[in-house]
Amino acid sequence: MKQPDGSLLPETKTLYRSEYGPMVDFGNPQLPPWSSSTAITLRDINLENTQSFQNFLAFDQAESLDDFFAAINEHVGIPWVNTTAIGRGDERALYSDITAVPNVPDSLLATCQIAALAPGLPLLNGATSACDWQQDEDAVLPGAFGPANLPHLFRRDYVANMNDSYWLTNANAPLTGYAAISGQEDYAQSLRSRLGHTLVEDRFNSRDGFAGSQINSTRLRDIVLNSRVLSAELLKEPVLSAVCGGTLSGDEQQACQVLQNWDNTGNLDAVGAHVWSAIWQGLMDVTDLYAVPFDANDPVHTPSGLNSDSQVLDEVRQAFSDGVAAVVNSGDALDAPLGEVQRYAKAGTDIPQYGGEGYEGYFTVLRNTYLHVVDFPEGEPVRAFTLLSHGESTDPTSPHYADYTEAYSRKQWHQVPFTREQIKNARISILELSE
Numbered sequence: 001m002k003q004p005d006g007s008l009l010p011e012t013k014t015l016y017r018s019e020y021g022p023m024v025d026f027g028n029p030q031l032p033p034w035s036s037s038t039a040i041t042l043r044d045i046n047l048e049n050t051q052s053f054q055n056f057l058a059f060d061q062a063e064s065l066d067d068f069f070a071a072i073n074e075h076v077g078i079p080w081v082n083t084t085a086i087g088r089g090d091e092r093a094l095y096s097d098i099t100a101v102p103n104v105p106d107s108l109l110a111t112c113q114i115a116a117l118a119p120g121l122p123l124l125n126g127a128t129s130a131c132d133w134q135q136d137e138d139a140v141l142p143g144a145f146g147p148a149n150l151p152h153l154f155r156r157d158y159v160a161n162m163n164d165s166y167w168l169t170n171a172n173a174p175l176t177g178y179a180a181i182s183g184q185e186d187y188a189q190s191l192r193s194r195l196g197h198t199l200v201e202d203r204f205n206s207r208d209g210f211a212g213s214q215i216n217s218t219r220l221r222d223i224v225l226n227s228r229v230l231s232a233e234l235l236k237e238p239v240l241s242a243v244c245g246g247t248l249s250g251d252e253q254q255a256c257q258v259l260q261n262w263d264n265t266g267n268l269d270a271v272g273a274h275v276w277s278a279i280w281q282g283l284m285d286v287t288d289l290y291a292v293p294f295d296a297n298d299p300v301h302t303p304s305g306l307n308s309d310s311q312v313l314d315e316v317r318q319a320f321s322d323g324v325a326a327v328v329n330s331g332d333a334l335d336a337p338l339g340e341v342q343r344y345a346k347a348g349t350d351i352p353q354y355g356g357e358g359y360e361g362y363f364t365v366l367r368n369t370y371l372h373v374v375d376f377p378e379g380e381p382v383r384a385f386t387l388l389s390h391g392e393s394t395d396p397t398s399p400h401y402a403d404y405t406e407a408y409s410r411k412q413w414h415q416v417p418f419t420r421e422q423i424k425n426a427r428i429s430i431l432e433l434s435e
Contacts, residue, residue, distance in 0.1 A: 018039075023042075025040070055075035058071030064087050072147070095153045095170075097183065099150070101150060103135060151182065168189060187294075192359070194230055195361050208223065210222070226265065227266040229276065231280055234305075243256070252324050258271060259275060262275075268339030268409070269338070283316065285319070340352070352409050387408050389408040
């Protein structure tokens, strides 16, 4: 370890481990302290999961969607991520949350849970074997749920996941009845999740400005980057009605005008998106902001509307004033296009970025990493389009340091070469190595 004078001296630390895993001290006053009689140990199902690579290899070898789903059930090796898949010549879409999950049914929580460290993260009584993880007959891992007790869904319309739980994989067919440790059910969705389902709903009902009511690769590539802002679609008009008729400063009057003319998107040429983002920071802290509370029977469209309570409206006006002041103090013009104030900083260049934060209700989030849209054209090879917003190279001298980021800024999808001939034609260079 480096010492204050710059010298290095060895330091020894003893680490402790139980039969369940490493001993930990969260430093949380709400939890029992580590003492001669009490300790906390961390058991992680994926420390015991040796099936992941077999699972992914089986995915690579699957020749149909049924083969793919069989691989999921055989290995149950996916560590934690959601899986969606389609297959050539198959009208179904698959969603699967069949992953490595500790076998802790709700009945065990009722008798063994000491505390909840977070939703789905229970602290169990380790002093008795009665509180050990249980075992399903079809489980692959010791102490894990088997696939029959984990959520999945086949649909012919759509499946989706926007980093919420499995519950609302399809808004018309909620998945329910699974152990709480697997995920939440019947709870308010993030604005991004709600917009994702709304995008599907609008497509099927021809409400998104495109012809027809079906989806294809081209249309999906347009939709996922459209930069709609659900918080603005839900509340911009009532917020402006509550604020803009009163006594305002010159900056606040300009903000009202800018927002009234704003198209509720975060595209590069959108004027007003950054102002709404600043205001939304304060609106998120307003208690009882919505007039209509969350309804588990209508999770895509609730909560909604602006609460007309006088105290709520006072907080809304304060959030508006604070947001406008924050923009002015930042030095950004209130009427600046988003592309002028939202940039991806790279050495030697700043590249305009569209979109925003998921908590604002953007489906097109900032710092999108990897995106792909895959389809199976009739009689043609698999076709995949990708975007990689941060670029291929971390070397500022590389020609590929910023090219993908610039392509992302232009919404210019890259078609991935798939066949040997396509790969040969797309080849940039060849490097031959010899001894």
